[in-house]
Amino acid sequence: MKLKGKTALVTGASRGIGWEVALAFAREGADVAISARTEEPLLRLVEQITALQRRATVLVGDVGDEADVLRIVTTAAEELGRIDILCNNAGLLKIGNVDRLSVTDWDQVMRVNARGPFLCSQVVLPYMKSQNYGRIINMSSGAAIRCAAGYAAYSASKAALNALSLTTAIEVADYEILVNAMSPGYLKTAMNPEGTRPAADAVPTAVMLAALPSDGPRGRFFRFEEEMIVIPESPQIDWTN
Numbered sequence: 001m002k003l004k005g006k007t008a009l010v011t012g013a014s015r016g017i018g019w020e021v022a023l024a025f026a027r028e029g030a031d032v033a034i035s036a037r038t039e040e041p042l043l044r045l046v047e048q049i050t051a052l053q054r055r056a057t058v059l060v061g062d063v064g065d066e067a068d069v070l071r072i073v074t075t076a077a078e079e080l081g082r083i084d085i086l087c088n089n090a091g092l093l094k095i096g097n098v099d100r101l102s103v104t105d106w107d108q109v110m111r112v113n114a115r116g117p118f119l120c121s122q123v124v125l126p127y128m129k130s131q132n133y134g135r136i137i138n139m140s141s142g143a144a145i146r147c148a149a150g151y152a153a154y155s156a157s158k159a160a161l162n163a164l165s166l167t168t169a170i171e172v173a174d175y176e177i178l179v180n181a182m183s184p185g186y187l188k189t190a191m192n193p194e195g196t197r198p199a200a201d202a203v204p205t206a207v208m209l210a211a212l213p214s215d216g217p218r219g220r221f222f223r224f225e226e227e228m229i230v231i232p233e234s235p236q237i238d239w240t241n
Contacts, residue, residue: 001027001028001029002028002029002207002210002211003025003028003029003030003085003207003210003211004028004029004030005029006025006029006030006031006084006085006210007030007031007032007033007076007080007081007082007083007084007085008022008025008030008031008032008033008083008084008085008086008087008210009032009033009035009059009072009073009076009083009085009086009087009120009124010022010025010032010033010034010035010087010089011035011036011063011072011087011088011089011090011116011120012035012036012063012089012090012091012139013034013035013036013042013045013089014034014036014037014038014041014042014045015036015041017089017139017184017202018034018036018087018089018090019041019045020200020202020203021087021089021202021203021206022034022045022049022087023045023048023049024200024203024206024207025085025087025206025207025210026048026049026052026054026056027052028207028210028211029054030054030084030085030210031054031055031056031080032049032054032055032056032057033056033057033059033072033075033076033079033080033083034046034049034056034057034058034059035059035060035061035063035072035076035090036060036090037060037061037062038060039058039060042058042060043058046058055079055080057075057076057079057080059071059072059075059076063088063090063112063115063116063117063119063120064111064112064115064116064119066119069116069119069120069123070123072120073120073123073124073127074123077127082127082131083124083127083128083134084128084131084133084134084135085134085135085136085137085210086120086121086124086128086134086135086136086137087136087137087139087206087210088116088117088120088121088136088137088138088139088161089137089139090112090116091112091113091139092108092109092111092112092113093109093154094106094108094109094153094154095150095151095154096150096152096153097149097150097152098152101152101153105153106152106153109153109154109157110153110156110157110160112157113154113157113158113160113161114157114160114161114164117138117161117164118164121136121164121168121179124136125168125172125177128172128175128177129172129175129177132175132176132177133175133176133177134172134175134176134177134178135177135178135179135209135210135211135212136165136168136177136178136179136180137180137181137182137206137209137210138161138162138164138165138179138180138181138182139181139182139184139202140158140161140162140165140181140182140183140221141154141155141158141183141184142183142223143155143158144158144159144161144162144183144221145159161181162181162221165179165180165181165219165221166219168219169218169219170219173218176214178209178212178216178217178218179218179219180209180212180217180218180219180220180221180222181220181221181222182202182205182206182209182221182222182223183221183222183223184201184202184205184206205222209222
């Protein structure tokens with residue numbers, strides 16, 4: 001098992017990609033803290049995780065709320081003993097062209113997709129630094145670099161997440177803490193019902209990033225090509241081309 005003896009915190013775990021990733025981490029031997037705004041689906045996920053003989057902790061809260069994040073991370077660390085892996089998966093999509101998108105919708109998307117991972121990383125990092133070990137996986141999107149009409153808020157939030165990933169990776173370069181972003185591809189989820197592949201297709205990349213060796217990549221953006229090949233690439237873009 002690739003994650004035997006490890007512990008993980010997965011946000012947005014009540015459905016879709018977060019659910020599949022949390023369950024996969026447990027299958028690979030990790031104890032898992034799962035977080036979302038709604039408790040009932042998390043309790044169903046706990047049943048599946050404990051059936052794998054792994055510990056599971058349910059943490060209800062809003063990743064955009066500073067007090068909630070502090071409680072979620074602190075409780076996860078206390079109940080699991082440490083936090084080895086953080087998967088910032090919670091996400092929100094609001095569609096609207098720039099001249100029609102409400103400020104409220106813009107702020108909500110940024111709050112969940114950018115502020116949330118920032119807050120979670122900020123609170124988790126002291127634990128990872130103290131143990132000189134950590135893996136942070138930020139669930140990004142191809143929309144960060146391939147923009148489309150109506151996706152201004154979502155694309156901007158994911159571009160911010162990529163920048164956060166790279167910056168954090170640079171800041172913790174003296175520790176064995178590897179921070180990376182990944183785009184799971186065009187997957188079928190409640191947020192994206194028109195997706196062409198199942199949410200479980202995100203699992204191999206997420207597990208790979210969670211189990212990276214100490215000399216593994218950091219500050220990279222992993223995305224799926226149509227051929228389902230995982231390709232690491234820098235989130236930096238040459239705007240002159």
